[in-house]
Each structure stands twice: as structure tokens, then as C-alpha cells.
Amino acid sequence: MRRFGAFHLAALVAGFAFLYLPIVALVAYSFNASRLVTVWGGFSTHWYGALLSNQPLLDAAWLTIRVALVSATLATVLGTLAALALARYRIFTGRTLFSGMVMAPLVMPEVITGLSLLLLFVAGDVERGYWTVVIAHATFSLGFACIVVQARLAGFDRSLEEAARDLGATPAETFRTVTLPLIWPAVAAAWMLAFTLSLDDLVIASFTTGPGATTLPMRLYSAIRLGVTPEINAACTIMIAAVAVAVIGASLLMKRDALAGR
């Protein structure tokens, strides 16, 4: 009855073609020698060379990476703490408000998150730039990090921690030597997710940034508004490749970790 038939194969092929053909086309046209996007002028890596001399784009890329590194780390630390608090302390004052605030950014439209944070920074008379974007990104990716760690904590064997405490470990030692090593894959995955969310964000960064702090998505967005060029395709291809390598690497690491752990 539950047989995998021709119809299911067709659904798989059509579904994945829909998901992947646009990306394949984008990558293919980044190697087009012709500037005209509709004409195939032969294979060329010319546009990748052109990217290297595009200083504003390189600056934006570097800024974006710096924002992502710091905001992902902040979000992971805060998200892990939040997950621990929610998993370990079932009752505390304001728990409902707390879990609501952790989860809300997951479904909050980016335009609202961006607008509200900007208004906060303006009200506090904070100079906008690198740090305001970092804070904004850490705030909205905190909830994602929390969910990932929470999933791991749900299947956590607490008797291991109790054993450590019974053997005389302080709570800090217990956390460092028992809890953290056990939830480590989830913490790493949470960091990866927060990092990619930050790299990817256009809307929140546009609201919360200031003069001199233009991120890569903001540069790409203004370039895309002007039209399709092979140079943008090349920049996108590099980003896709970087993400693909990171995701595949991370999943391999986690698989090895899971095999070693069992």
C-alpha cells in the first residue's frame, strides 16, 4: 500500500527541479563571457576577477562577516541561556512573558523588528552603525538559537548531571564538564543558524545601520534594483558556495559526532 510509485517519483523530480533550477541557472550565468544576460558568450571567469577589484563590495562583505561572527556568538550565548532557563526552571516569575519574547522574533515580520529597534536606537540617541546592526541581529536570531538548543535539552539525561553533583562537582564544573559537551552539537548548530541568518538579512540591517556601515545584502539589493548583471551572479555564486561548504561540513561533523557519541 505504501509503495513508492511513478507518481511519487514525478513529484520528487518536479519539486526539486523547481527548488534547484533557478539556482543552477544563476550559477551557470555567472560564468558567461557576455555581459548580455540573454546571450551565452562562452565560459569565462572574468566576472569573478572583476569582483576582486570592486572595493565597496569587498568592504561590505568583510563588514557583513564581522557582524555575523559577533552577533551569532551573542545570539548563541543568550539563546543557550534562555533554553537552559526554559528547560530547567519550569516556574519562575514572568516565564510566560519570557518565552513569548524569545519566540516572537521567529514569526515577527522583519520590517517591524527593524523599525522598532531603529526607533529604540533613535530614542536612546545611540550612534547607528556596526554595533546597532550586531545588537539587532543578535536579538532576532536569539529565538532560533534557543529552539535548536531546547530540542537537544529535551532529550537530555539529567541523571548524568545529578551524578556529577553527587560526586562533588560544583554547578559550574558540572555545566562545563557534563552539560556543555553533551549539548555541544546543538550549540554549534545554533551558532551556524544565527550566523547564516545574519549574513542573509537585508531588512533589519537596512533599518538599524548608519552611515559607513553598508552590509553585503544592502549592496547587492541596490545593485539588483538596477538590473541583472553577471557580476552580481558571480557574487551570489560565491555566497552559495560558501554556504553549501559550511552546511555540508557542519552536517558531516555532526554525523561523526553522533556516531562517536552512540
Add this chain to the structure above:
Amino acid sequence: MSTPVPRSGGTGRGLLVAAIPYLWLLAFFLAPFVIVLRIALSDAATDQPPYAPHFPGFGQLGEFLSALDLENFRLLGDDPLYWQSYLSSLRIAGLTTLIALAIGYPLAHAMALAPKRWQGILLVLVILPFWTSFLIRVYAWIGILRPDGLLDMALMGIGLTSEPLRLLNTDAAVLIGMVYSYLPFMVLPLFSTLQKLDGTLLEAASDLGATPLTTFLTVTLPLSIPGILAGSALVFIPAIGEFVIPDLLGGSDTLMVGKVLWNEFFSNRDWPLASAVAIVLLVVLVLPLMLLQRARGQGEGGVR
């Protein structure tokens, strides 16, 4: 497990664990909303950028409260641009959800039926596009949908159409981009529901003489409703407030709240009105959010 084990010193430390993210969220999540609400209730003239919004001292509180008004919200109701953009957002988000369901259900169903050893790979293949930049995925569709783009080249190449379709900068392009971007959100919950489906129920149905179609309609489909609800909410909710897709793929007549808010803010520089648009958008989202919450509850209930 349901209550914290009272340990000497444990409560204080637990307080600290919760306090750091708690304070962070109070400062950077809740406080901003209070400010949005405050600015939405103020006059355009007194809070026009780049001036900082002034907050009163405690002495002026009465004066401050009397200065609050609903003028911005009245404007939202009076000008058809605004309520039409909410309606149009709901319509586009609804259509996106239906199309994503129509494409995502067969895909998720096939994934759940595929041999176990494929399933891990298939799951990664669905998630992978989610990791690539949103902007890049939208950009890819500009290259496909633009006049004389890849779609036109392909269709005219095989002789299906004789002239460019001119899809870019239409609502249809927005729908395509939305479905494409949010499809993984639909497929993942559907897959996890369908995968957990009890095979013996299907066998029982067919043993009792049901055709595959009847089995699907009377067993599979009703049992996958939690997945359908969760997937639909996960697509519908972000689609309503979407800005990038209607801006890059839509035309000048594509009305969506996210775009209106962005324009009020960046082009018209009317911060109070943009804040009012944001508040109403949040109110619009309350119902689908409650649905999502219910779907989650049902999904968890189904496992037990």
C-alpha cells in the same frame, strides 16, 4: 521534572541564567515595541526625523498623555491605499499558501514514502535552499522572469509562446517568488507528519476494500491536518509582512503592507504613520499566530 529541584544555591544561579537573556529581551524587544506604540500615537509634526522622539519626565506625564491621539490610525482607515494594502497582502499570502500546499504536499508525501535511506538526503535537499540567501533566490527569479529571460527563451524556443510573457513586475511574479522562497516551510512540517503516519492504518483501509484514492482522502489526508495547519501558518505569517519579494519582483501596482511600511519610512519619512502601519500589521497577525499555536499543540498531541 515539572518543578525545579530545590538545591542549595541553585535558585540564585538559576535566576542569573534566566536574567541575562531576560534583560536583553526586555531592552531590545519589549522596549522597542513600547516606543513604536508611543510614536504611532503621536503627531507627524512633532516626531519628524531626524529629531529624536521626546519622552516626557514624570512631571509632564499628564500633558504627554493628552497629546497622544489616534490620528495616524484614522488616516490608515481613511486612505484606501492602506486598507487595500492589508487586503492585498492577505490575498497574496493566502494564494501563496494554497499554491505552496499544492506543490508541497505531493513532494512531502513522496519524500515520506521514499526508501528510508533516501530520506536523510531528501530532507537536506529541501533545507539547503533555505540556507542560501533570500536575496539571491529572489534575484535568480529576476533572471528567469524578465522579458527575454530564461523562461521566455525556453518557452519561445520550444514554440509554446511567440512573444515575451512579461511576467516580471506583476503579482504573478510575486506569487512565484513567494512560493519558491517559502516552500521548505510547507514541506518540512508536512513531511514530519506524513512520515509518522501509521502504515497499518493504510493497510487496514485497503484490506477493507478502499481504493488508493479513498484511502488517501479518508485516512492520510485527515491525519495530516496538523502538518497542513503548521505548514500553512509558517508560510502565511511571514508572507504577509514580506518586503523584498514584492519590491523586487512586483510592479508599481503591487500593494503589500511590508512595502508600504518601508516606503512610509524610507521615502516619505513619516515615522509615526509607519509605526501605526506596524501596529495594525501585528493585530492582523494575531489570528494566524493563534492557529499556528493550536497546530503545534495538535501536532504534539498526535505523537503521544
